[in-house]
Amino acid sequence: MTEQKTEQHWPLWEVFIRSKNGLSHRHAGSLHATDATMALQAARDVYTRRGEGLSIWVVPSNAITASDPTDKDVMFEPSESKIYRHPTFYDIPDEVGHM
């Protein structure tokens, strides 16, 4: 197929949807579209056919800056080692009741 070489590809977009229950927008998947308007329409058709959402965000995939998976040990180590950030770290006598 010669088309491969001549046909330009449609850019990739990431789709985020906010559901009815008040949670924040959540990544639903991705799709190809020539511009933002088309990406929104396609996202409606592809990702919300059964009342999955009340709001859609589309973001060009190449606009996202992601953390490097090879750095994840270093990146997330500080959150692993600080057990005093969790409520269970603190001893409260049972007599005090629920806290």
Place this chain on the structure above:
Amino acid sequence: MYTQALNVKDEPAAAGDPVLEARFQAHVDAELKIEPNDWMPEGYRKTLTRQISQHAHSEIVGMLPEGNWITRAPTLRRKAALLAKVQDEGGHGLYLYSAAETLGTSREQMFEQLLSGKAKYSSIFNYPTLTWADIGAIGWLVDGAAIMNQIPLCRCSYGPYARAMIRICKEESFHQRQGYEIMMTLARGTPEQKAMAQDALNRWWWPSVMMFGPSDSDSQHSDQTMRWKIKRFSNDDLRQKFIDATVPQGHFIGLEFPDKDLKFNEETKHWDFGEIDWTEFKRVIAGDGPCNKQRMKQRRAAHDNGRWVREAALAYAEKRRNREAAAKIAAE
């Protein structure tokens, strides 16, 4: 839905970095997900790219046999349901192409592999839809078999594939139920309608049973995909599960299965079934099924006829960008 791609050969695990490979396998063994930018063995990437893209192709080609009946659906209710089902299958194809793209192959490359005949799709879609009852049989049996195959894939080690499968499985259940309802309505209708349902079951039963791929004794390919947790159950286990679930459903609506050896085994509590015609399976996979040529011809025509739309959309987006840029300059 349709994962006959499971029958593909594993890529040999090329000699890679043993330290990275051990870390990768430990990650998989711990039931953690592998994500697009994580290190992965080349064989894992290749096997998954092939499996997910062939799965996507199956969804897309699978729209053809059912699309054949949209304009001839017997009632508006049936037409709306079939239209929605076929639209879902198109969506499934898109989720899966997106998941496969995260492994580094573009959607255009995958299209090219399908249209050039290099990539396979599920052999089930090379059978014709001759009557309206075939739409019932497809939903009930083909989507039913697909569900059996797909539920374990929701736990696949590759994150984007597992997530796509979760979405897909949620949607498949409607497909199977609408198909069974069509069969039930026909089976309880006039003698002619019941005969039509029986005829559809006769033609679709064995191809559906074959959707699970070659018998375990003939496929040496499962080991590596099992170790990588791409696959969780063997072809024969899934096939047995499908038969056990489906046979009582058929009997409930008074239909008979075209297998004289089909018998409930009191000891094993499973349905024993007859010999599968693997020569037919191989023939259809190799391209010589009743509709292989027609399906590919239709797919190519759809791709070619859509080219001007793809080009026009790009040109329009470019024109708008230029116009906005010009307006910005003029405003400054």
